Amino acid sequence: MTIEKFSYDNRIVKNFALATIIWGIVGMLMGLIIALQIPFPGLNIGEYLTFGRVRPVHTNAIIFAFVGNGIFMGLYYSLQRLCKARMFSDGLSKFHFWGWQSIIVLAAVTLLTGHTTGKEYAELEWPIDILIAVVWVAFAINMFGTIIKRRERHMYVAIWFYIATVVTVAVLHIVNSIEIPVSILKSYSAYAGVQDALVQWWYGHNAVAFFLTTPYLGLMYYFVPKAANRPVYSYRLSIIHFWALIFLYIWAGPHHLLYSSLPDWAQSLGTVFSIMLLAPSWGGMINGLLTLRGAWDRVREDVVLKFMVVAITAYGMSTFEGPMLSLKSVNAISHFTDWTIAHVHIGGLGWNGMLTFGILYWLIPRIYKTNLYSAKLASFHFWIATLGILFYAVPMYWAGFTQSLMWKEFTADGILKYPNFLETVTQLMPMYKLRALGGAMFLTGAIVMTYNLVKTMKQGTLNAEEAAEAPALEKNEKEHGGHWHRWIERRPVQMIVISAVVILIGGIVEFIPTFLVQSNIPTIESVKPTLHWNCKEEIFISVKVVTLVTHKWCDLSVPKLNAMVNIPKQESLYMIIHSNGDRSEQVRTYIVKEENIQMYGITII
Amino acid sequence: MLDHNYDGIRELDNNLPPWWIWGFYLTIVFAFVYLAHYHLFRTGPLQTEEYNIAMQEAADQAKARELKMKDFVSAETITALNTPEALGAGKGIFEKNCVACHGAELGGSVGPNLTDDFWINGGGIKNIFKVITDGVSAKGMISWKSQLTPKQIQQVASFILTKHGSNPVGGKEPQGEKYVEETISAPLTDSISVDSTIIVNQ
Numbered sequence: 188m189t190i191e192k193f194s195y196d197n198r199i200v201k202n203f204a205l206a207t208i209i210w211g212i213v214g215m216l217m218g219l220i221i222a223l224q225i226p227f228p229g230l231n232i233g234e235y236l237t238f239g240r241v242r243p244v245h246t247n248a249i250i251f252a253f254v255g256n257g258i259f260m261g262l263y264y265s266l267q268r269l270c271k272a273r274m275f276s277d278g279l280s281k282f283h284f285w286g287w288q289s290i291i292v293l294a295a296v297t298l299l300t301g302h303t304t305g306k307e308y309a310e311l312e313w314p315i316d317i318l319i320a321v322v323w324v325a326f327a328i329n330m331f332g333t334i335i336k337r338r339e340r341h342m343y344v345a346i347w348f349y350i351a352t353v354v355t356v357a358v359l360h361i362v363n364s365i366e367i368p369v370s371i372l373k374s375y376s377a378y379a380g381v382q383d384a385l386v387q388w389w390y391g392h393n394a395v396a397f398f399l400t401t402p403y404l405g406l407m408y409y410f411v412p413k414a415a416n417r418p419v420y421s422y423r424l425s426i427i428h429f430w431a432l433i434f435l436y437i438w439a440g441p442h443h444l445l446y447s448s449l450p451d452w453a454q455s456l457g458t459v460f461s462i463m464l465l466a467p468s469w470g471g472m473i474n475g476l477l478t479l480r481g482a483w484d485r486v487r488e489d490v491v492l493k494f495m496v497v498a499i500t501a502y503g504m505s506t507f508e509g510p511m512l513s514l515k516s517v518n519a520i521s522h523f524t525d526w527t528i529a530h531v532h533i534g535g536l537g538w539n540g541m542l543t544f545g546i547l548y549w550l551i552p553r554i555y556k557t558n559l560y561s562a563k564l565a566s567f568h569f570w571i572a573t574l575g576i577l578f579y580a581v582p583m584y585w586a587g588f589t590q591s592l593m594w595k596e597f598t599a600d601g602i603l604k605y606p607n608f609l610e611t612v613t614q615l616m617p618m619y620k621l622r623a624l625g626g627a628m629f630l631t632g633a634i635v636m637t638y639n640l641v642k643t644m645k646q647g648t649l650n651a652e653e654a655a656e657a658p659a660l661e662k663n664e665k666e667h668g669g670h671w672h673r674w675i676e677r678r679p680v681q682m683i684v685i686s687a688v689v690i691l692i693g694g695i696v697e698f699i700p701t702f703l704v705q706s707n708i709p710t711i712e713s714v715k716p717t718l719h720w721n722c723k724e725e726i727f728i729s730v731k732v733v734t735l736v737t738h739k740w741c742d743l744s745v746p747k748l749n750a751m752v753n754i755p756k757q758e759s760l761y762m763i764i765h766s767n768g769d770r771s772e773q774v775r776t777y778i779v780k781e782e783n784i785q786m787y788g789i790t791i792i
Numbered sequence: 793m794l795d796h797n798y799d800g801i802r803e804l805d806n807n808l809p810p811w812w813i814w815g816f817y818l819t820i821v822f823a824f825v826y827l828a829h830y831h832l833f834r835t836g837p838l839q840t841e842e843y844n845i846a847m848q849e850a851a852d853q854a855k856a857r858e859l860k861m862k863d864f865v866s867a868e869t870i871t872a873l874n875t876p877e878a879l880g881a882g883k884g885i886f887e888k889n890c891v892a893c894h895g896a897e898l899g900g901s902v903g904p905n906l907t908d909d910f911w912i913n914g915g916g917i918k919n920i921f922k923v924i925t926d927g928v929s930a931k932g933m934i935s936w937k938s939q940l941t942p943k944q945i946q947q948v949a950s951f952i953l954t955k956h957g958s959n960p961v962g963g964k965e966p967q968g969e970k971y972v973e974e975t976i977s978a979p980l981t982d983s984i985s986v987d988s989t990i991i992v993n994q
């Protein structure tokens with residue numbers, strides 16, 4: 188047996204870590220801006236910094252820039268060590284890094300200048316979609332190449348999650364982004380109406396599942412046992428919850444379309460698969476938390492573990508809440524209200540945010556061969572971030588319930604008690620202010636972390652090429668028994684193929700009948716869909732109106748809306764179409780006089 | 793402890809917690825029961841049915857209220873009001889809800905001119921009451937019955953009539969048919985009862 192010498196590439200890990208920190212601050216700052224724009228509409232400055240433009244920048248920056256780079260940072264660090272191999276190709280690593288950063292910059296510029304497809308979390312226009320696909324494939328090759336040339340016979344559970352992530356995100360992105368370009372920065376989705384909604388939320392929900400959840404579970408499986416120096420609680424639990432999770436998740440998308448024109452059977456599938464997701468999700472939480480068994484005394488002292496405990500707990504909370512929200516009776520209360528926003532931020536701030544911070548505090552000192560600059564500051568960060576989450580979530584739950592109750596309250600005469608939507612918004616102003624405070628606290632924590640980590644980097648030196656050695660894998664090694672699952676852990680190709688099959692089933696079962704069977708779709712007599720792919724005019728809408736209406740807002744183009752409502756256009760008046768992104772079921776119309784357009788910050792292009 | 797060792801990470805192989813396994817089974821049973829309840833035995837109401845039940849309930853309640861209400865008006869029984877209080881209330885309602893489309897002087901913009909002799913949906917208090925109540929949603933005039941009581945609709949309709957012939961500056965050109973008061977007893981046009989809320993399964 189020959190021992191091979193090689194080195195781990197820590198420079199790429201450092202680059203992704205810096206990107207995570209920088210984009211994290213940018214994304215959170217964008218979030219703070221939109222949070223403040225609601226109680227203080229004067230902050231909608233000019234055309235580019237209006238709520239409608241900044242909101243998608245916030246969501247994209249957090250998901251794809253902050254969490255995305257966080258995934259790559261943790262994955263490039265852990266994959267090399269779990270495979271006992273350097274990344275497959277330094278060139279691909281670099282291409283992946285710079286490609287991803289340029290996508291982020293392009294995303295910010297195009298969204299702020301009003302170029303959007305209007306599909307939530309898939310707002311980017313077609314040239315950027317292509318770039319994303321190219322960079323993702325490069326990343327996939329780099330990752331699978333590393334796995335193929337590994338020096339560790341079996342793939343650890345973290346790698347199963349990475350594989351499922353890379354495969355599924357590719358499928359989701361490509362299928363949902365099929366669109367017909369009409370100009371360099373405008374395209375229309377190939378899907379329309381309820382089919383579009385189904386594809387969009389199959390994508391949207393699984394963006395949550397396979398971008399915010401499975402890769403982070405992979406990171407949890409590596410960094411939690413590492414930081415706690417404890418064995419993983421249960422191998423067999425990791426097997427069953429992994430396969431159950433990736434199989435069940437893909438079916439759950441329709442829970443975003445309850446009480447819509449989506450056929451009832453598809454809605455019901457969304458509900459029951461979400462309920463069945465509860466146990467597999469909690470399987471991950473149990474495996475994370477119980478790995479810390481016997482290390483609880485250390486949790487009290489070690490800030491890294493503290494961040495991780497809060498992250499895993501938040502994961503458990505949002506994956507309990509999610510299935511509840513998928514029940515129609517609960518969704519009838521929560522949908523369109525700030526309850527959803529509260530739910531999302533337990534997941535986003537708690538699970539993704541806190542885990543990222545924990546990993547950063549663990550990893551930076553290690554690759555810089557030094558100790559953390561200040562444990563005190565890190566502890567301060569932990570507390571202000573935890574409080575920030577509470578200050579964010581509690582007011583939003585409150586706001587959600589209040590909205591829901593007010594929207595449905597009738598007077599003795601049988602008419603709506605608050606027919607004017609604005610009344611329900613002004614009522615919530617104190618909650619919106621508190622939420623902004625929570626966000627500001629969370630951001631403050633992140634800024635303190637940045638300072639702390641920069642100081643840490645300054646006092647150490649980057650160990651860019653970390654020397655390592657391991658015996659090469661022997662060809663034709665005899666397979667010795669063990670658990671049946673060891674079979675696939677030795678076979679990356681089979682792992683890729685089988686997980687691809689497992690994640691394709693749900694989508695196929697839901698798509699085919701919805702696309703092919705006309706009688707599936709309930710129709711509203713007076714609404715006649717039309718297609719206007721060559722419509723010259725687009726009205727991009729933003730801000731104050733939106734602030735008055737709701738803060739869930741995406742720019743929408745007229746052609747798409749024409750398919751849903753009849754829009755009269757007058758010389759002096761413009762109709763404002765309000766809708767929650769792509770949700771065709773929620774369209775409100777407003778008419779605003781021309782002189783108010785300036786005041787409302789509406790841009791007509 | 794298993795013999796696994798990945799970069800120093802070891803794995804235990806604890807049994808699955810029983811509450812977790814049973815919880816998982818329970819959710820799977822729930823899934824089958826749920827699907828059977830709604831789609832096999834059809835014992836639970838699906839959304840169209842749920843909607844129709846809710847609408848029926850609302851209609852029953854509305855009927856009950858009509859019976860109780862002394863001053864209830866309907867398209868059949870309505871008459872124009874002329875007391876200053878009623879017209880003042882009507883003006884207030886108009887300013888709050890209708891100005892954006894019909895103009896402050898009722899000369900029309902998105903919506904038609906309400907001061908001339910021409911009406912798309914028929915003139916006279918009854919037709920006006922009916923349009924405001926039910927709307928012409930396909931044309932952009934919403935139904936106001938969920939926001940205004942019949943009484944309030946009567947007030948605003950009466951207010952509109954007082955502006956007849958006021959000929960405001962910049963008023964829109966006439967639209968629809970010339971309406972002559974004598975035809976007041978003619979049957980109500982029913983083209984306006986477009987109800988966008990009826991859901992049908994093709």
Ligand code: HEM
Pocket residue numbers: 307395399400439442443461462464465468502505506507508509510512513518521522523527530531533534535538539
């Ligand atoms: C078992 C797990 C989960 C289930 C079943 C679930 C279910 C749901 C449901 C039913 C909604 C509301 C949809 C609506 O009425 O509009 C929702 C929204 C959302 N959830 Fe979850 N959730 C889960 C876990 C998570 C986690 C861990 C995160 C974050 C890391 C997350 C992020 C989101 C986001 C971003 C939205 C907002 C979608 C929008 O913009 O409306 N979810 N989820």
